[in-house]
Amino acid sequence: MATPRLVGWLQDIVGDDGVVSHPTELSVYDCDGYTLEKSAPDIVVLPRSTEEVAAVLKLLRREGVPFVPRGTGTGLSGGCLPLGAPVMVSLTRMNRILDLDPVNRRAVVQSGVINAWVSREAKPHGLHFVPDPSSQMACSIGGNVAENSGGPHTLKYGVTTNHVLGVTLVLPDGEVVSLGAMTEDAPGYDLLGVTVGSEGTFGIVTEAVLKLQPLPQACKTLLAVFDSVADGSAAVSAIIAGGIVPAALEMLDHMIIQAVEDAFHFGFPRDAGAVLIAELDGMEAGLEAAAGKVREICEANGATEIRVARDDREREALWKCRKRAFGALGRLAPNFCCQDGVVPPNRLPEIMERIAAIGEAYDLRIGNVFHAGDGNIHPILLYDERDRNETERVVAAGREILRECVRLGGSLTGEHGIGVEKVALMPLIFTPDDLRTMEEVRAVFDPDDCCNPNKIFPSAERQVEVRAPRRQAAM
Amino acid sequence: MSRTSLMEPVPDWDGFDDDLRLSGVAAGTPADFARFTIDGIRPERVLFPDSAEQVCRILQSARARGVALVPAGFGAHLGLGGLPLRPFAALSLVSFNALVDHQPANMTVTAQAGMSVAALQAALAGSNQWLPVDPPLPAATSVGGLISADLSGPSRFSQGTVRDLLIGITVARADGTLAKSGGRVVKNVAGYDLAKLYCGALGTLGVIVEATFKLRGLPPALAVGRMTCSDMAEARELLERIRTAPLEPRLIELLTPVPAGGGDCIIVVGFGGSDEDVADQQTTLRALAQGQTLEEQVGEDAVAVLADLRDANVLGEGLLKLKASLLPTRLTAFVAALEDASAEHGVTMAVHAHAGNGIVRVRVQRPEVENTGRSARALVEELRGAAAALGGTLVVEQAAPEVKADLDIWGDGIEALPLMQRIKEALDPKGVLSPGRFVAGI
Ligand SMILES: Cc1cc2nc3c(=O)[nH]c(=O)nc-3n(C[C@H](O)[C@H](O)[C@H](O)COP(=O)(O)OP(=O)(O)OC[C@H]3O[C@@H](n4cnc5c(N)ncnc54)[C@H](O)[C@@H]3O)c2cc1C
Ligand SMILES: Cc1cc2nc3c(=O)[nH]c(=O)nc-3n(C[C@H](O)[C@H](O)[C@H](O)COP(=O)(O)OP(=O)(O)OC[C@H]3O[C@@H](n4cnc5c(N)ncnc54)[C@H](O)[C@@H]3O)c2cc1C
Numbered sequence: 032m033a034t035p036r037l038v039g040w041l042q043d044i045v046g047d048d049g050v051v052s053h054p055t056e057l058s059v060y061d062c063d064g065y066t067l068e069k070s071a072p073d074i075v076v077l078p079r080s081t082e083e084v085a086a087v088l089k090l091l092r093r094e095g096v097p098f099v100p101r102g103t104g105t106g107l108s109g110g111c112l113p114l115g116a117p118v119m120v121s122l123t124r125m126n127r128i129l130d131l132d133p134v135n136r137r138a139v140v141q142s143g144v145i146n147a148w149v150s151r152e153a154k155p156h157g158l159h160f161v162p163d164p165s166s167q168m169a170c171s172i173g174g175n176v177a178e179n180s181g182g183p184h185t186l187k188y189g190v191t192t193n194h195v196l197g198v199t200l201v202l203p204d205g206e207v208v209s210l211g212a213m214t215e216d217a218p219g220y221d222l223l224g225v226t227v228g229s230e231g232t233f234g235i236v237t238e239a240v241l242k243l244q245p246l247p248q249a250c251k252t253l254l255a256v257f258d259s260v261a262d263g264s265a266a267v268s269a270i271i272a273g274g275i276v277p278a279a280l281e282m283l284d285h286m287i288i289q290a291v292e293d294a295f296h297f298g299f300p301r302d303a304g305a306v307l308i309a310e311l312d313g314m315e316a317g318l319e320a321a322a323g324k325v326r327e328i329c330e331a332n333g334a335t336e337i338r339v340a341r342d343d344r345e346r347e348a349l350w351k352c353r354k355r356a357f358g359a360l361g362r363l364a365p366n367f368c369c370q371d372g373v374v375p376p377n378r379l380p381e382i383m384e385r386i387a388a389i390g391e392a393y394d395l396r397i398g399n400v401f402h403a404g405d406g407n408i409h410p411i412l413l414y415d416e417r418d419r420n421e422t423e424r425v426v427a428a429g430r431e432i433l434r435e436c437v438r439l440g441g442s443l444t445g446e447h448g449i450g451v452e453k454v455a456l457m458p459l460i461f462t463p464d465d466l467r468t469m470e471e472v473r474a475v476f477d478p479d480d481c482c483n484p485n486k487i488f489p490s491a492e493r494q495v496e497v498r499a500p501r502r503q504a505a506m
Numbered sequence: 507m508s509r510t511s512l513m514e515p516v517p518d519w520d521g522f523d524d525d526l527r528l529s530g531v532a533a534g535t536p537a538d539f540a541r542f543t544i545d546g547i548r549p550e551r552v553l554f555p556d557s558a559e560q561v562c563r564i565l566q567s568a569r570a571r572g573v574a575l576v577p578a579g580f581g582a583h584l585g586l587g588g589l590p591l592r593p594f595a596a597l598s599l600v601s602f603n604a605l606v607d608h609q610p611a612n613m614t615v616t617a618q619a620g621m622s623v624a625a626l627q628a629a630l631a632g633s634n635q636w637l638p639v640d641p642p643l644p645a646a647t648s649v650g651g652l653i654s655a656d657l658s659g660p661s662r663f664s665q666g667t668v669r670d671l672l673i674g675i676t677v678a679r680a681d682g683t684l685a686k687s688g689g690r691v692v693k694n695v696a697g698y699d700l701a702k703l704y705c706g707a708l709g710t711l712g713v714i715v716e717a718t719f720k721l722r723g724l725p726p727a728l729a730v731g732r733m734t735c736s737d738m739a740e741a742r743e744l745l746e747r748i749r750t751a752p753l754e755p756r757l758i759e760l761l762t763p764v765p766a767g768g769g770d771c772i773i774v775v776g777f778g779g780s781d782e783d784v785a786d787q788q789t790t791l792r793a794l795a796q797g798q799t800l801e802e803q804v805g806e807d808a809v810a811v812l813a814d815l816r817d818a819n820v821l822g823e824g825l826l827k828l829k830a831s832l833l834p835t836r837l838t839a840f841v842a843a844l845e846d847a848s849a850e851h852g853v854t855m856a857v858h859a860h861a862g863n864g865i866v867r868v869r870v871q872r873p874e875v876e877n878t879g880r881s882a883r884a885l886v887e888e889l890r891g892a893a894a895a896l897g898g899t900l901v902v903e904q905a906a907p908e909v910k911a912d913l914d915i916w917g918d919g920i921e922a923l924p925l926m927q928r929i930k931e932a933l934d935p936k937g938v939l940s941p942g943r944f945v946a947g948i
Contacts, residue, residue: 134834135833135834137833181693189670192670192699192702193670208921208922209921210921212899213897214831214898215831216656216829217899218901218920219920219923220703220707220945222703222925222929224699224702228695228698245754248754271612271613272611274634275723313783314783314787315786316783316785317781317782317783320780375611375691376612377612405693406693407693440691441691443696444695445693446693449696453696457697460697461686462686464683464685465687467685468700468933469687469698469700472698472700472932472933473698474932475928487697
């Protein structure tokens, strides 16, 4: 498929340095953060502008070649795995912040801009971009838009969809459209709203208008230590039921605490069953009282110790531990699979019990680090991919956990998306009519099914099966 | 050949009636026909289904019989949107008024589409929670109407609009099947977020049957401060001070007459939160407002002020009502354009803006303009041009039928219009739902 002709045409559009077609270089692109399955594209093309993206897609359309958009490849559901899409369009060279308007609180950025850069640039103006995935130092705004990403601080302030006002989208036929606007309430259907979270199946997002939020006046970060995840989860439910909306409510279980402590030496109690990080923000006045209430609730639910970050440095160290928890797991096993289910927060104790039971039944080590406040759990299943049988058990146990989430009234994914990973599970929560409606909408944007094919929808004729990995994972 | 015979099916009303009789759908009384009259056009039938199955059957029959349907809630105010293109049956979901599932511990609620926003809020208040939207006339606004008309109020500044709060939806499709998207948990990215598509679609894509929202705790304390400025320059300066002060306002509203001098130019700022937090912000506001008169209300009095503010535009006089969307910094420039237009057209206007969001509602108050299409069109076009020159948009929210017939209430140059038309075609290929009422005659 990587015909020299196609490579040549693509080079004509993006320059010689903008096309990758050598097999060794292509292997870098054979998976994202979901490493259970791998497949390298034939060609990677790296445009620098909306016009180049449009020209590339027009060419691919003419040649009948399906493609897959890629941000920085931190996705955790295999969203940018090139399945039936020989060409990958990587947005990493489109990494400029085009405009920052502090008075109207907007930023216009190219889609390859790294999430954390936006807040870094906005900070001198007392503003930030709210969605803060744990991968924010690496993931792109385009990826955030495609996955409708969340993060620890989206509990109170909402996820990506609540902070994007508009995007420039290049449709699969190369047409450039602008959805949403710089202003609110643009007349017409909310096509922007459906595009956010469409997992790169509508076209390629090249630019986005982001809403910026004022940095909170003050914030207070507590760390509560519990004997068990069940106690911690009960505290989470009680905090929410008490009408307090913390900016973040994150939980780490015993296994994760140990890994993080080994890696960062923050001073987490190594024998704790669970720690809960609760952050409150807002006006200085009233914050102390709210923090007091959270402390009381934690104590009433069995917290054995409560610490409060004394200054910004301690607070930042704490968040660094949380956000890099995944990385720290490398010490525990050669591979891990991070699941992403959701339950109503008051069912957290139940799902935690079920996860422990599933871990035992499948003889797997499972750790938990999660956005407790909105019931978004991230069970982490450790394994060694050289052990084929263990790998298969990981896949089966992951599915069982998600089934339990659904049974408890939850969902299959809170932020990582369906991608290829969860395609087969979609019928657990959607009827054929539900799915047909989504596919009809998809066909409006991508009638030929050539933009990121084989994702999200479990259509019988193009069923994707999760296979055992073909190569050593790159974690 | 006329457009009608080419594009529009000839409705078989008798067959439709037969189908409905078989399905046992309740029909409206003469009073209901008046209630669901849109811009002077009476519905041919008024239907009150009481189950999702009945809604689906009505849709199936309408499709087969060439009948147009306009979904509705209480229907008293179907004035938003274009003139119906064809004779229609009104399909009111007011019998769907149950609270399906409220989970206080999870801060979510599922309600049927015909429940009034006021009833919903009352039910939630028992758990000290609310759906953080404040659309006008909550007792006369159904959940379905709230979503379909994308209604919002002053609180959108801090709480967002319906689209930000809607986490799941069940819709009866134009082909008479039920389809849902989203779910009942706050965080969920399984499948496309189709709920967004129905927000503001004015019932052109499906009939909303049920919706799930995320909730907030009711703030224990509320306060509003109302400041009077002598002119827009002063107002602008005060708004800037509010914006940069250590405050977290729940709302920032600007009310001004055009031409200036016809009344006071007023800024209203609202706070909600804990007692300490609200008291602290009030102190800050007092310091800011030196030079202006500041009237303050707290608790129930604040609630009353906010209710007036919420309903003001809807209840205020003037049949020609416009909504402009601008960058917040362009607000003053737009008011200046309004001043020019008022002088030129000899009209007075009442302006009410969500100042933090850049949403400006304009009520045109001189009756001549309300009733003569031509002059109204000239005025709308002029103001639309002014909004566009400032990078914004302007739509007509309410106008006399003869005015609507004479102008495009949505304006042209709508971005991505072909995609929107394809969405309509994909989800309602036979044009059963609210034909003609949405952008570009969708
Ligand atoms: C350690 C770690 C922690 C994480 N923590 C979080 C978290 O807290 N919250 C969270 O939500 N996610 C988290 N993630 C998941 C991931 O970072 C997000 O999904 C992120 O938004 C993906 O961005 P990306 O640029 O890496 O996208 P990619 O992985 O490159 O692509 C993801 C999907 O988006 C599509 N896409 C990318 N760019 C575009 C574009 N410009 N136009 C159209 N489609 C596009 C791709 O086709 C693909 O389907 C985490 C991942 C890791 C590895
Ligand atoms: C005199 C007056 C003036 C007003 N002016 C304004 C104004 O300028 N701006 C403003 O924001 N509000 C205004 N309103 C308020 C607003 O129009 C209504 O509150 C709102 O329409 C909701 O009423 P409803 O639930 O009865 O919906 P309806 O009036 O019955 O319907 C409103 C819209 O939603 C659609 N719809 C209703 N239910 C469904 C459903 N289940 N599924 C799909 N579609 C549905 C309808 O087709 C229609 O397009 C005004 C109200 C009055 C009385």
